[in-house]
Amino acid sequence: MSLVIIGSVAFDTIETPKERREKIVGGSGTYCALAASYFTRPKLVAVVGDDFPGDVIAFLKKRKVDLRGLEIVQGGKTFHWQGRYGTDPNQRETVRTDLNVFRGFRPEIPPSYKKADILFLANIDPDVQESVVRQVAKPRLTAMDTIGLWINTKREALLRVLRQVDIFFANDEEVRMISGERNLIAAGKKILEMGPSFVVLKKGEHGALILGRNRVFGILAYPCENVVDPTGAGDSFAGGFLGYLDKVGTFTWPEIKRAAAYGSALASFTIEDFGIDRFKTLRLREIEERFFRFRRNASF
Amino acid sequence: MSLVIIGSVAFDTIETPKERREKIVGGSGTYCALAASYFTRPKLVAVVGDDFPGDVIAFLKKRKVDLRGLEIVQGGKTFHWQGRYGTDPNQRETVRTDLNVFRGFRPEIPPSYKKADILFLANIDPDVQESVVRQVAKPRLTAMDTIGLWINTKREALLRVLRQVDIFFANDEEVRMISGERNLIAAGKKILEMGPSFVVLKKGEHGALILGRNRVFGILAYPCENVVDPTGAGDSFAGGFLGYLDKVGTFTWPEIKRAAAYGSALASFTIEDFGIDRFKTLRLREIEERFFRFRRNASF
Numbered sequence: 220m221s222l223v224i225i226g227s228v229a230f231d232t233i234e235t236p237k238e239r240r241e242k243i244v245g246g247s248g249t250y251c252a253l254a255a256s257y258f259t260r261p262k263l264v265a266v267v268g269d270d271f272p273g274d275v276i277a278f279l280k281k282r283k284v285d286l287r288g289l290e291i292v293q294g295g296k297t298f299h300w301q302g303r304y305g306t307d308p309n310q311r312e313t314v315r316t317d318l319n320v321f322r323g324f325r326p327e328i329p330p331s332y333k334k335a336d337i338l339f340l341a342n343i344d345p346d347v348q349e350s351v352v353r354q355v356a357k358p359r360l361t362a363m364d365t366i367g368l369w370i371n372t373k374r375e376a377l378l379r380v381l382r383q384v385d386i387f388f389a390n391d392e393e394v395r396m397i398s399g400e401r402n403l404i405a406a407g408k409k410i411l412e413m414g415p416s417f418v419v420l421k422k423g424e425h426g427a428l429i430l431g432r433n434r435v436f437g438i439l440a441y442p443c444e445n446v447v448d449p450t451g452a453g454d455s456f457a458g459g460f461l462g463y464l465d466k467v468g469t470f471t472w473p474e475i476k477r478a479a480a481y482g483s484a485l486a487s488f489t490i491e492d493f494g495i496d497r498f499k500t501l502r503l504r505e506i507e508e509r510f511f512r513f514r515r516n517a518s519f
Numbered sequence: 520m521s522l523v524i525i526g527s528v529a530f531d532t533i534e535t536p537k538e539r540r541e542k543i544v545g546g547s548g549t550y551c552a553l554a555a556s557y558f559t560r561p562k563l564v565a566v567v568g569d570d571f572p573g574d575v576i577a578f579l580k581k582r583k584v585d586l587r588g589l590e591i592v593q594g595g596k597t598f599h600w601q602g603r604y605g606t607d608p609n610q611r612e613t614v615r616t617d618l619n620v621f622r623g624f625r626p627e628i629p630p631s632y633k634k635a636d637i638l639f640l641a642n643i644d645p646d647v648q649e650s651v652v653r654q655v656a657k658p659r660l661t662a663m664d665t666i667g668l669w670i671n672t673k674r675e676a677l678l679r680v681l682r683q684v685d686i687f688f689a690n691d692e693e694v695r696m697i698s699g700e701r702n703l704i705a706a707g708k709k710i711l712e713m714g715p716s717f718v719v720l721k722k723g724e725h726g727a728l729i730l731g732r733n734r735v736f737g738i739l740a741y742p743c744e745n746v747v748d749p750t751g752a753g754d755s756f757a758g759g760f761l762g763y764l765d766k767v768g769t770f771t772w773p774e775i776k777r778a779a780a781y782g783s784a785l786a787s788f789t790i791e792d793f794g795i796d797r798f799k800t801l802r803l804r805e806i807e808e809r810f811f812r813f814r815r816n817a818s819f
Contacts, residue, residue: 306701401606403724404744424703425725426737436816437726439737444704476819516736517817519776 222465223332224251225264225351226341226454227321228271228289231494232301233450242299243494244275247341247364250451253498254458254485256282257506258466261458262332264288264351266320268295278499287329295320308449309423328354337465340384341454342366345376352383360470362386364457370396382414388457390421404430417475419460421453429479434472438479438517441487441509448493452486459485484509521562522765523632524551525651526641526754527621528565528589531794532601533750543794544575546598547641547664550751553798554758554785556582557806558766562632564588564651566620568595578799587629595620608749609723628654637765640684641754642666645676652683660770662686664757670696682714688757690721704730717775719760721753729779734772738779738817741787741809748793752786759785784809
């Protein structure tokens with residue numbers, strides 16, 4: 220099996236109520252690929268400038284992330300996002316976005332990526348997502364994520380992509396914006412009519428809800444007493460989720476539930492430290508421990 | 520086993536975005552007793568005026584709620600609460616509270632209530648809760664609920680009661696107000712140091728989280744597409760939870776998890792109609808069905 224991820228590799232400047240970090244490495248593709256790397260060898264499609272640190276490239280390679288799809292623009296500047304969290308880690312404010320090399324980015328998928336079993340369109344301009352969908356030959360499973368910005372500014376393109384995916388990852392606000400429904404179940408159902416077979420509702424500290432046609436599964440967020448930096452939790456969730464599915468190679472409902480538990484576990488580790496720092500020490504054994512704890516806790 | 524509930528029996532005037540209902544029957548004790556009545560014969564302690572409708576008294580009796588502890592004040596007026604819900608059913612605003620017969624209420628527990636196995640102090644003035652604790656001889660399990668009003672105005676009395684209970688039911692805001700901690704897990708742990716062995720965090724549409732010392736269990740709210748009236752969800756949760764524990768008579772961790780699932784099921788039915796109307800047709804078979812669906816959904 221193989222998993223192709225298209226997303227951002229970026230610099231983030233992050234302010235939490237306790238601390239500020241300047242230009243640390245982040246990006247939806249980065250988090251997702253790192254999370255998936257515990258289960259499979261994810262192939263990443265993204266673009267950075269030549270200001271992107273070589274040690275992070277080396278770290279991604281060490282974690283067996285395939286970087287043949289990572290374009291490095293000489294003389295270009297890496298995408299930079301700046302955000303601020305309040306005391307509620309579920310609430311964040313975008314202070315500034317410098318698209319830099321992502322402006323007008325139209326990825327060219329390496330030949331070795333074109334037979335992906337799973338394709339994940341992480342949060343990025345829906346036009347870019349669409350161009351990638353066109354280049355990858357019929358994956359067994361396609362998933363996507365997005366943010367409010369694209370729902371507001373590129374709704375048509377976004378809905379076109381949505382029609383072509385099997386799984387849609389979104390938070391409460393996003394499903395409400397797309398569907399026009401306030402009730403989450405009603406909103407999710409409406410989105411299921413727009414294309415996807417599953418809507419994965421990411422609810423931050425409240426966990427995640429997977430809605431299928433006539434099916435629903437909820438998983439608690441791992442109770443975390445010390446949220447250091449919530450950035451990347453959703454991308455890590457998706458990475459753990461899809462990485463696990465790529466490993467098992469079957470997309471049955473029981474496997475989807477387990478994938479959600481692995482996604483939850485990965486997200487819970489990511490927020491324990493700033494940026495991608497937690498991945499530097501995280502071992503599969505720790506992930507498995509947390510997964511089994513989830514499973515034990517959930518049954519009654 | 521026997522379950523004694525002290526709480527309010529009241530009139531509620533409720534405004535939702537869609538509808539307004541004038542002076543329908545509600546109250547923490549009413550919801551809790553009705554929910555518990557599917558598992559046990561709850562004994563209710565409360566006070567009403569002689570304006571309280573006889574058909575509701577008859578209905579409570581039909582559901583085997585023991586009303587020997589219900590005082591009816593001749594010439595008195597029943598407690599009346601008025602509230603308003605916005606589009607987010609988790610947010611409500613108290614428009615008006617007329618304490619009426621609850622003003623200065625000091626319940627006298629009937630002799631037949633004094634050997635309760637489980638005592639539930641539903642939301643009511645902590646001074647009243649304390650006077651009830653003093654009258655009931657060592658229950659095997661004592662639980663309490665409260666609201667922000669008492670945390671603000673009667674903190675000392677409330678903390679005295681908290682020290683004497685095994686289970687504390689509260690929502691996010693309440694545990695934050697009591698503990699001074701923003702993070703829910705940290706807040707819950709602080710409250711566990713104040714007396715209770717378990718904190719049951721009611722999170723509305725996000726479900727509930729049970730925190731014990733070194734233990735945690737989360738249960739999803741049953742996905743409800745049509746929330747008609749959120750009033751009484753928390754009280755029904757507590758009623759289902761404690762009614763089930765009273766029925767099984769053992770308070771092990773697995774039973775506490777099952778109790779939470781029954782509580783969640785009861786809450787999910789309550790909000791399907793205004794006030795206590797859903798209880799008029801609700802059958803145990805439907806509750807069992809929802810419980811088993813919860814259980815099937817939760818396992819992975």
